[in-house]
Amino acid sequence: MNGVPELLILTLLQHREMYGYEIVQAIRDRTGAVIAVGEGVVYPVLHGLERDGALVSRRKSVSGRSRIYYAATLAGLRRLAGLSQSWTQLAVAIQGVMKGGQYAQPIQ
């Protein structure tokens, strides 16, 4: 699952800024809750991406509550493109293996 959290987060943040809770709910909705980890572990990933320059954050007050919003940077979009490409290749390769049973011999 290396790189998956980064891929999902950058995909969500490529068009608009979001805060942590929003990001986790969006991942849950879009993946049908298939990826089930503690929701809080999203923050170390967000902080790591921000430190790498892939995200920027800003504090914003919404309905009297202060939240930290994250948005993708140009470097983040480039990283997303790289991650998307490698995951697409990997998914195609795995699907190929799973479908391609024509060389397999059943064990007698």
Next chain:
Amino acid sequence: MLSPFNELQERLLMGGVAPRHVRRYLKELGDHLADLAAEEKSVGLNRQQAESTALARLGSIEELAVAMIEQRQFRAWSSRAPWAAFGLAPLLALGAAWFAALFILWSGWNIFLPGAVTPFGAGPIHGFANIYFQFGKMIYFFAPVFIGWGVALAVARQRLSIGWPTLGLAFLSLAGAAARVHAVHAVLSGGAAQVGISFSIGNSSGDIAQGLLRALVLLSLMALPYLIWRLQRAFYPSAR
């Protein structure tokens, strides 16, 4: 506001995560928890149920701690290179402080006591000149203690083990006890004022014992805030 993160905070600090990253992480987790609890309440759970479900959704202490500790980029320098943070940095800071103190002594000698053979006891000094010299003296004498307190504060804040800090404080106290300031007029360079520092614990056994006693007093002064903090935690474990 729910605050179930004391254990997580201790775990992160002991795992070497820098305090500023711990603060931010806990703040965001607190906000996230409040959002989760509100969501659970909105589907009909009572406050207690909503809070416990929210906590479970947020993740276990272990899960949350490991996710942060595994990211080495958030480690404090004191955790990444304790030898540098507690062995080298305090000595460099002491060197810088003493350089400043010597500069004040040298410049004060040239400005306020031009022609005097020595800046020490050359005659009564008043007003701004007195404040200037006393400020330099204060830096010289208190620098080891202040730097030691800084080390103790870092150890307490980051819940560090005391091996390297103790060694660092021992070096500081020895340096503090052994330092001697000299001020001379250099005859060859046309009587220019020169100040310097040398280190010696002493030549006779009596001098060495006295020097070591000075070092011990300095070490005790440096360690005092840390010892008070440890005692406070022992008697009031909930105090952070």
